[in-house]
Amino acid sequence: MATFNTLLLSLLIIVNCIITVIPVVNAENTASALPAKSFQPFSPQDNYLFDCGSNTSTILPGNRTFHPDNSTAEFLAYDGKDIQISGPVPAANVTPIYRSAKVFAADATYTFPITAPGWHWIRLHFFPLNTSRYDLKTAKFTVEADNFVLLHQFELQNDTTVIMKEFLVNVTTERFPLRFKPKGTVAFVNAIEFVSAPNPLISDYATMLFPVSQTFGLSTHSFQTVYRLNVGGPEIETDQDSLQRLWDPDTKYLDPKEMGKSISVSPAIISYLVVEGSPLIAPPAVYASAQELADSNSVKPDFNITWKMDINVHFWYLIRLHFCDIVSKSLNELYFNVYINDKIAISGLDLSELTRKLATAYYKDIVVNSTMVSSPLEIKVSPVDDDAQGTRNAILNGLEVFKMNNSVGSLDGEFGVDGTRVSDGNDSNRQTVAAVGFAMMFGSFVGLGAMAVKWRKRPQDWRRRSSISSWLLPVHAGDATFTNPNKTPLGSRQSLFYSSTSEFGRYFSFSELQEATNNWETTRIIGIGGFGSVYLGLVDERTKIAVKRGNPQSEQGLHEFQTEIQLLSKLRHRHLVSLIGYCDENNEMILVYEYMSNGPLRDHLYGKNLPSLSWKQRLEICIGAARGLHYLHTGAAQGIIHRDVKSTNILLDEKLVAKMADFGLSKNASSGPEKNHVSTSVKGSFGYLDPEYFRKQQLTDKSDVYSFGVVLLEVICARPAINPQLPRDQMNLAEWAMQWKRKGLLEKIIDPTLAGQINPESMRKFAEAAEKCLAEYGADRPTMGDVLWNLEYALQLQEASTMGKTDDEIKSFAGPSSPAVLSPATASSSNPFSHE
Ligand SMILES: *[C@@H]1O[C@H](CO)[C@@H](O)[C@H](O)[C@H]1NC(C)=O
Ligand SMILES: *[C@@H]1O[C@H](CO)[C@@H](O)[C@H](O)[C@H]1NC(C)=O
Ligand SMILES: *[C@@H]1O[C@H](CO)[C@@H](O)[C@H](O)[C@H]1NC(C)=O
Numbered sequence: 001m002a003t004f005n006t007l008l009l010s011l012l013i014i015v016n017c018i019i020t021v022i023p024v025v026n027a028e029n030t031a032s033a034l035p036a037k038s039f040q041p042f043s044p045q046d047n048y049l050f051d052c053g054s055n056t057s058t059i060l061p062g063n064r065t066f067h068p069d070n071s072t073a074e075f076l077a078y079d080g081k082d083i084q085i086s087g088p089v090p091a092a093n094v095t096p097i098y099r100s101a102k103v104f105a106a107d108a109t110y111t112f113p114i115t116a117p118g119w120h121w122i123r124l125h126f127f128p129l130n131t132s133r134y135d136l137k138t139a140k141f142t143v144e145a146d147n148f149v150l151l152h153q154f155e156l157q158n159d160t161t162v163i164m165k166e167f168l169v170n171v172t173t174e175r176f177p178l179r180f181k182p183k184g185t186v187a188f189v190n191a192i193e194f195v196s197a198p199n200p201l202i203s204d205y206a207t208m209l210f211p212v213s214q215t216f217g218l219s220t221h222s223f224q225t226v227y228r229l230n231v232g233g234p235e236i237e238t239d240q241d242s243l244q245r246l247w248d249p250d251t252k253y254l255d256p257k258e259m260g261k262s263i264s265v266s267p268a269i270i271s272y273l274v275v276e277g278s279p280l281i282a283p284p285a286v287y288a289s290a291q292e293l294a295d296s297n298s299v300k301p302d303f304n305i306t307w308k309m310d311i312n313v314h315f316w317y318l319i320r321l322h323f324c325d326i327v328s329k330s331l332n333e334l335y336f337n338v339y340i341n342d343k344i345a346i347s348g349l350d351l352s353e354l355t356r357k358l359a360t361a362y363y364k365d366i367v368v369n370s371t372m373v374s375s376p377l378e379i380k381v382s383p384v385d386d387d388a389q390g391t392r393n394a395i396l397n398g399l400e401v402f403k404m405n406n407s408v409g410s411l412d413g414e415f416g417v418d419g420t421r422v423s424d425g426n427d428s429n430r431q432t433v434a435a436v437g438f439a440m441m442f443g444s445f446v447g448l449g450a451m452a453v454k455w456r457k458r459p460q461d462w463r464r465r466s467s468i469s470s471w472l473l474p475v476h477a478g479d480a481t482f483t484n485p486n487k488t489p490l491g492s493r494q495s496l497f498y499s500s501t502s503e504f505g506r507y508f509s510f511s512e513l514q515e516a517t518n519n520w521e522t523t524r525i526i527g528i529g530g531f532g533s534v535y536l537g538l539v540d541e542r543t544k545i546a547v548k549r550g551n552p553q554s555e556q557g558l559h560e561f562q563t564e565i566q567l568l569s570k571l572r573h574r575h576l577v578s579l580i581g582y583c584d585e586n587n588e589m590i591l592v593y594e595y596m597s598n599g600p601l602r603d604h605l606y607g608k609n610l611p612s613l614s615w616k617q618r619l620e621i622c623i624g625a626a627r628g629l630h631y632l633h634t635g636a637a638q639g640i641i642h643r644d645v646k647s648t649n650i651l652l653d654e655k656l657v658a659k660m661a662d663f664g665l666s667k668n669a670s671s672g673p674e675k676n677h678v679s680t681s682v683k684g685s686f687g688y689l690d691p692e693y694f695r696k697q698q699l700t701d702k703s704d705v706y707s708f709g710v711v712l713l714e715v716i717c718a719r720p721a722i723n724p725q726l727p728r729d730q731m732n733l734a735e736w737a738m739q740w741k742r743k744g745l746l747e748k749i750i751d752p753t754l755a756g757q758i759n760p761e762s763m764r765k766f767a768e769a770a771e772k773c774l775a776e777y778g779a780d781r782p783t784m785g786d787v788l789w790n791l792e793y794a795l796q797l798q799e800a801s802t803m804g805k806t807d808d809e810i811k812s813f814a815g816p817s818s819p820a821v822l823s824p825a826t827a828s829s830s831n832p833f834s835h836e
Contacts, residue, residue, distance in 0.1 A: 033271035033360045036279040042242055044196035045116035048075075052102035052189050062239030066097050066191055075110050097191040098127035098162050103134055104141075104187045110178040112194050114171055119201055121243070122167040122178065123193035128156045134186060141187030144179040144417050145169055148222045148405055152413030153183050162190075164246070166225040167411065168197060168402070197243060198280045206318060206365035210343045215367045223318060223402040224411045227309050229253065231322075231396045232262035233289025241283050250291065250399065253307040260291035260305040263395075265326045271360045279361075286398040287324035287361045293383070293393050304339075304382030305394065311377045314414070314422075315403045317368045319379070322398030324361050325351040331358065336394035337540070338364075339380040341372060344540050348384050367404075377401065506581030508592055513537060513583055517547055526599070536595065545580060546596065550589035575628030577651055577661040596659060598652035601625075601711075605647060605718045605751075612753035615762070616802075617656060618715050619795040622766075624658030625650045626791055629708060630784035632660070633701040641699055645707035646688045646721070647714050687721030687732065692778050702778030705787065709773025713737045716766065718751035734774055741771055759801035765794040 051058045051066035058066045069076060122145055128136035136156070143151040150167055178194070180187040204219045229250040230236050236247035254260050267284035291305055311317065319340060328334050331352040338346040345366050354362050368377075381394035407423070408416030415421055508516075516537035517524050527534035532550040539545055572578070583590040601621060604610050613621070632640040642649075642660060649662045690706035693699055710721050713733050721733045730736045740746050746767050750758070769790035775781045782790070 032274040033277070033355060033357050034274055035268070035271050036284045039272065039279050042198050042280055046112065046114055046120060046194065046196045048112055048192070048194040050075075050110075050192045051097050051100065052191055053100035054097075058096045060095060060097065060239070061237070062244065064239075064244070069102060069110075069192075075112065077109050077111065095162075097125055099129075099190075101127070101129055101136065101188045101190045103136070103139075104180050104182060105185070107179060107181045108187070109180075110192065110194075112176045112178070114174055114176055116196055117172050118170060118199045119197040120169055120171045120176070121193060121195045121197050122150065122169060123191075123195075123244075124150070124165045124167075124189055125191035125193075126156060126163040126165070126188070127190050128160070129190075134188075136186070136188050138184065139186050139188055140182070140184035142181045142183055143187075144177075144181070145222070146171070146173065146176055147409050147417050149408075149410035149412055149415065149417055150222075150224070152410065152415065154412070155184075166245075168202065168223040168225070170219050170222070193244070195244070198278075200278065201243075201280060202318075203365075206367045207345075209340055209345055209366050209368045209372050218318070218367075222405045222409070222411060225400065226311060226317075226403050227253075227399065227401040229307075229399045230286050230289060231307075231398055232260070232291040233264055233285065236283065236285050240285060243280060247282075247286060247398070250307060253309050254291065255306055255308045259294055259303075261294040262289060263292050263327060264289035265359065269359050270324060270326075271357060273355060273360060273362070277361050281363055282322050282361070282398050284361075286322055287359075288326065290324070290326055290395045290397040292327050292395045303392070304380050305396070306378055306380045307396075307399065308376040308378050309401060311373065311375050311401065312403065313373045313375050314370060315373070315406055315411075316370055317373060317377070318402040318404055319345075319366045319368060319377075320363055320398075320400040320402070321346070321366070321379070321396065322361070322363045322400075323349065323351055323395065324397045325355070325358050325395070326397070327393060327395055328352075328358055331356075334393055334395070336381055336383045338396075339378070339382070340366060340368060341374055341378055342380075343372065344543070347540055363398075506592075508581050508583040508590070510583055510585040510588055510590075512539070513547055513549075513590055513592070516545065520549070532589075537592070544595035544597070546593040548591045548593065550591075573628060573631045574657070575624045575631065575659050577659045593661075594653075596651035596661070597654050598656055600648040601650040601652060601658065602647035602714070602720075604652065605714055606720065612751070613656075615754050615758045616795070616798055618754075619762075619766070619791060619798060621650070621652065621656060621658040622712060622715055623788065623791045623795060625660060625711070626708065626784055626788040628658070628660035629704055630788050633704070633784050639701070641701050642704050642707075643699065644685055644688075645704050645711060646685050647711050650711065685721075687734075690778070691776065700778050701784070702781045705773050705781045705784060706775075706778075708784070708787065709770045709781075710734050712766065712770035712773065716746075716750050716754070716763070716770070718753070738771065738774060741767055759798045762794045762798035762801070765790055765797060769794070 049064055049066040050069040052069045054066075054068045056068060060066065124143065128139070130136065138155075140153055140155045141151070142149065142153055145167065146169070148167075148169060151165065156163065176194070178192070180189060202218055202223070205216045206218060208215045225245075228245060228247050230247035231250040233247075233249065235249055236245075238244040238246050241247065251257065251262075265288050267288040270284040270287045272278055272281075293303055293305060295303070321338060325334050332350075334352065335348060335350050337344060338349060346364060351360075351362055352358075379396070379399060381396050383392040383394050403411055405411050406414070408414070408420045410416055410422075514520065516539050517535040520535060524535040524537070525533050526536050526546065532548060535547045535549065537545045537547040577596060578594045579591060580594060581592045583592070598604070604613050629642060629645065632642055644662060645660075649660060650658050651661045652658055685707075688707040688710045690703035692706075693703040710733060714721060717733065717737060719733060723731055723733075729739075737746065737749060740749050747760075747763065750763070769782075769787055772780075772782050772790075773787060
């Protein structure tokens, strides 16, 4: 996979260059859109249609003959007793295939010989016929296809309607088994379709919803169709679709209903792009109808149309959005955004640009992973707010939602065919839900954190899912639809062009960042460092970013810029600030990060008059930062030394979750001359510097441990590491505090606002951890893992002592000397991110 990706990337880099230089080439391509009838019809090479339990063939509209399966000993290996039912006609409108069923009292397997490998539809039809011998309403069974679970302990639960379950699997074997396994009395099936599907129907890649990146490996997945909607139009019956798909009307899911207005045109006018399109993707009838804004041109800023659909939050989903501009009078009138679960899925969709012709089909595939899934799934289209002339409108023509198999190859439940279970079952599920809620509440960037939570807590599972991790390009890769000046007309494939830069995250154009920061307005500066200034930026009208603009003259800057991109692009952790992208246009060195709304830890400790953090909050922040460092030292990234650990490089997000920032000085220990340390000129910040490093000029991860010890003292004493205004013996925090600690009197110098709320045992453990970190020799200092353990222990001691008490009680307990402490929520809203 890796080689494939690399190959693809280099290929794309070339393609990208060509497109940048001669965009005209594409314009010509796109001009070629043709009506549906100019495309080859599809005839499936494998086409097994069984009317199970029937004695005669049944012909359905579209001239599809379903054969009886009793004459098919070659397909059905079944050693139990085989029973047919020809029950009374259940309802007049039920198609004939539901009038009989095959009932299995023991495991039974259909085996299909394959003539053409690739995508195949599996459609299973169920209707619980009732006879004197069997009441199929009570049947309960599992259905497996080769190595995928399709249905797990499936029950009809007194359903009196017909049920069709549709799956799409990539068949690679010569014979393909479909197993029915009764889990109660019997299993049954009324009809089976096992039919080749065109291979371009689902390509190997799609865009990941959030963080935006390319995913690969879709062709090894199995899918279950959970929704297929002809938006704005009527039901499309199977015989009106060349792949026998059923398209439901969307009105049931439109919420609120009055926001959408359905519109339709004659299917005959719909064209398809020759390069990327095909009526096989969806028939003209799908594109010939749409919902548009009920009140297009409304000036209400948050005008949108939303569809809500219940889904199972434990799975990943592939969402296919179908668009076709049947509303505009001329090109370039329509320009809108598409959101999935409040995350931007397509920013500034410009169909005119993509298709160069009105009434031309276009579709886009988005993968939503389980950390981003919530139920109901919300799909939203809304006009882009800009001053440009044109109609304010947004449309959607069709929508398909496919469930993707989980890590054990199941599309239903948490067990694989061999009985293996999704590694951490319910726990992971709860976590996922919580993470999603969290992400929804706090906007996009917390979402990154939420995703990382999952990575951190589920390392095993993550490794098992390595095929997915290999889909992710190294960093939060960009999406071309995102105001990409080189927009290409190649349909959904276009976003791949961004992959040329995706190694380092999304590429931002200079003008985009200029706009995001209001032309580098000084009031937007939230931090100034050696490298340059950090600005608060706004993209997509609502997403906050931190934009670090380097000084192009500084040579050190250039080096740090490169270091930071290279390092950060490899690192992903809940407790490391995420790099989102960069810009190097006109010699600029700009890095774009997730925005940390609560700013540096230091501001919450002293000097800014922010509400005092409680002891528990401080412990949690220290634990978070320690986790980030521990990951740098030992995690996937392998042996990275931060080199500039200090309270201004620990940033806090909306929920006061701590993340390590500023990797400009970081060094990769394993790339040094010796394995365990790196010789280097001394860099770092005064007051935090490891004395041993200073003496020997040899950097090890224990230097970070020392600096972290200083941070721990800052946290408990609420004063700077160096305060030149104080008498000489008090100036250096590490020296001064350690003197008090040795005397056993550290409590004399702790932050007075903590008085009374700290459990003495918790404080002792914490002080011990700090002291060990500050050991003279690196070898005597603990690892970050040990520090982490001690801090967690200190937190447990604190929690045990306050068990059953509310935060308010703990604080009032602290007595009048302690100023009122605001809850984190209040604290963050009253505290804009501010650096010195
Ligand atoms: C099906 O999977 C095989 C093996 O993973 C792959 O080579 C093939 O391209 C896939 N087919 C399609 C249509 O994606
Ligand atoms: C969509 O519309 C709803 C209802 O008017 C509104 O509450 C919501 O904020 C809108 N969302 C967006 C993203 O515009
Ligand atoms: C789905 O199944 C395939 C093949 O068994 C596997 O490679 C893939 O990782 C599974 N999907 C997920 C989301 O784990």
